Amino acid sequence: MSAATIQKKADVLVVGAGIAGLQASLDLADQGKQILLVESQPSIGGRMINLSKVFPTLDCASCITTPRMASVAHHPSIDLLTYTEVNKIERVNGKFHARITKKPRYLDETACIGCKRCEEACTTYLPDEYDHSLGAKKAISIAFTNAIPQYPVLDMDECLLCGACAKACPTQCINFMQEPQEIEAEAGAVIMATGYNLTEISAKKQYGGDKYPNVISPLQMERLLAPHGPYGGVMRPSDGKIPDSIAFVQCAGSRDKSLGVPYCSRVCCMYAIKQAMLLSGSLPIADITIYYMDIRAFGKGYEQFYQNAKAMGIQFVKAKVGRISEDENHNPILRVERQEDCSQPEDVTHDLVMLSLGMVPAWIPDRDGIIPLEIGEDRFVRSVNEKVTPSLTSMEGVFAAGTMTGPKDIVDTIVEAGAAATEAANYLRRQEGR
Amino acid sequence: MEEEKKLSYTEQIKELRARRGEGSKEKQERSKEQIKAQKAILAVIDKEAKTVPEIAEATGMNTQEVFWWITAMRKYNKVSDETKKGDYIAYRKK
Known part of the structure; x- marks a missing residue:
């Protein structure tokens, strides 16, 4: 231990301050537990603060996230460390010891x-x-x-x-x-809430996501739709044109063994439908097309949301997009094979294309270290009792919250974060009784 | 760390530039290019609002680069949205 190392002590160490980490921290802190919340990014809020609106209610994402962010920042029982990495967590005599670096x-x-x-x-x-x-x-x-x-x-x-x-x-x-600051922390339990990444936009070479400026990712589309987005409206990156024709390509990063992502990412259908509806609101005369394999509208109110999108005039085309190229004006050209009616391949030109990329874990224990939790075939952290207590991991005293155990929507993420907080509180109580 | 804090900004910068060596020059060159691009765009939209393709034609830059700079200068209050011209927004220097 160097002279400059700071020592911290908490009841629960929470890793990740996205919506899951925020919710778990608040639930525990409101019970009087001392929380050490560590976030690697300069700000808390995670992916959710980056979104425009949420499905199926079309509530403003920032309006849901910001109050929780403020509550966490001002809570007397939460010690918040931002722009800080957790390097290692070890369990010694029933306590967790973490080595942390504040960048x-x-x-x-x-x-x-x-x-x-x-x-x-x-x-x-x-x-x-x-x-x-x-x-x-x-x-x-x-x-x-x-x-x-x-x-x-x-x-x-x-x-x-x-x-x-x-x-x-x-x-x-x-x-x-300024130099990095080393911190050592001791906690009675750990909640991991490290979230997800999207599959790389360059992963599917035939879609040219890394080559064509007007082929964008879902999170880029979220920024275009956000009230304080970079352009102040929906425009395409190549030249600032307000698009007349926008396409969504579903399963562009999921259900694809060639990408190592054979599973369904669960939320892509819904976020694409949500974005299409928002586009329809901001660009009322634009043609909006969703190319899909199946629509998976699994949650409460989701099927109605899908039906509403169809009623708004959004075109749903059951088709496979084989490849994407572009013309001299950077208009993406989709090679489409319809799966209903005529299956003759055709080229369709749009102004802007969004690829519905899949969800992969942001942190993978056997790749990134920190703490040796078991993972499943999908590389997400394995829940040892998925049906009854999904927040239980393979290590006693370590609980999982949010998308680190698999793709899920915001509603399920918040519910599971609450469950992880309850499990952690129960675990601490059992430990105190020993 | 305490000792380092006692250095004045000038001393800190001098020491870090010495550590960087040639890397400092590369960054300065890149910065000059950035300033040049901004000046070229601002000169075109000084008197009259123009769209990204119009600015690109006047400056010889590509449309994607022009739009990125317009976005950057819009964020930092150097450029404002004026009118809509067809499918494009026309921008003007603030």
């Missing part, structure tokens, strides 16, 4: 007032990962408008070292020499 933001968080003057002064522009590279950020920037906490991160790899940010800072909080 440098290159500023003193106790002095920063979140005024953004450093960001305004910076002259280096970079692709903004929050907008999935559709928009731009500066080399020193706050992650997004309603980020929590409101501290910027300086990207030292891209920084020009011009000193403009330091000169602009009214509190002199910039520290170009």
